Amino acid sequence: LSEFDLIRTHFRGVGPLRPDVALGVGDDCALLRVPSGLELAVSIDTLVCGVHFLPDCEPEALGHKCLAVGLSDLAAMGAEPAWATLALTLPRRDEAWLHAFAQGFSSLAADHGVALVGGDTTRGPLSITVQVHGLVPQGQGVRRSGARPGQLVCVSGTLGDAGLALLRLPARDSAAEHLRVRLERPQPRVALGMALRGVATAMIDLSDGLAADLGHILEASGVGAEIRLAELPLGSDVAEYVARTGDWSVPVAAGDDYELCFTLPPERSSVLGGLARRSGCAVRVVGEVTRGTGLRCLLPDGALWAPVETGYNHFPGAG
Numbered sequence: 001l002s003e004f005d006l007i008r009t010h011f012r013g014v015g016p017l018r019p020d021v022a023l024g025v026g027d028d029c030a031l032l033r034v035p036s037g038l039e040l041a042v043s044i045d046t047l048v049c050g051v052h053f054l055p056d057c058e059p060e061a062l063g064h065k066c067l068a069v070g071l072s073d074l075a076a077m078g079a080e081p082a083w084a085t086l087a088l089t090l091p092r093r094d095e096a097w098l099h100a101f102a103q104g105f106s107s108l109a110a111d112h113g114v115a116l117v118g119g120d121t122t123r124g125p126l127s128i129t130v131q132v133h134g135l136v137p138q139g140q141g142v143r144r145s146g147a148r149p150g151q152l153v154c155v156s157g158t159l160g161d162a163g164l165a166l167l168r169l170p171a172r173d174s175a176a177e178h179l180r181v182r183l184e185r186p187q188p189r190v191a192l193g194m195a196l197r198g199v200a201t202a203m204i205d206l207s208d209g210l211a212a213d214l215g216h217i218l219e220a221s222g223v224g225a226e227i228r229l230a231e232l233p234l235g236s237d238v239a240e241y242v243a244r245t246g247d248w249s250v251p252v253a254a255g256d257d258y259e260l261c262f263t264l265p266p267e268r269s270s271v272l273g274g275l276a277r278r279s280g281c282a283v284r285v286v287g288e289v290t291r292g293t294g295l296r297c298l299l300p301d302g303a304l305w306a307p308v309e310t311g312y313n314h315f316p317g318a319g
């Protein structure tokens, strides 16, 4: 099989037929139509074997995750997913691997109406790059810079499940197998993100952990925040882990949750219940935006939690 055949065999017709795709996979470029009045939201992510996923990760789960992380970025902007492109670096041609990978990718693409409109394949250590394209009404993209003192800090879903999976799975802890789904098949909060347009004043998705990612909102907005750790939404495994070890770093600083963190004025908090119901995703108020800078996390007894480290740093020491 040539590279062209490989793309045609596994990646043609991934996702729905969209009328805004004038030309998809198979030419020098895709030709895409951005409707007037909408802005294009674009984001790119690379996943490297051994860095972003465990070497024993199923190819089908990997196909899901590499698109999910991109869709999570679109969700954090309030954008509606439209198109994706995919660059695959593979150590060898493996038809069964490619078939399973394409299945995972296609299934999530279909769920969110995303058409795969282009791709590239090369030989080398396993690495996957996905660029996603979404649409958002002009001026309505939710940026990181709109948080103001007195506003509420909210998060969706539960925190720390993926981090706990990363902690336990390498030790072959079979009791942690059910956490694997949260690590390897995150559900991007697209419906919630779109519903928060015009409601959230700032938003980000939690890829590197609450402390690091909320930190990006605080820096971009020129504010601080106070989080009450007792308010964090935790699944039963993480709650048990924290109760037993006193280690809050799993829900606060571990990455890969792909939940949304956002701020909104307190007078808008009455809409949260309805938004959560309509988008099928729980939302919890966990703290407030404050004057000043930096994040303060209060332990259940009111003492200040001192983080060991915040988030995953790909280039330690590089500032």
Ligand SMILES: [Mg+2]
Pocket: 072, 073, 076, 204, 205, 207
């Ligand atoms: Mg992001």
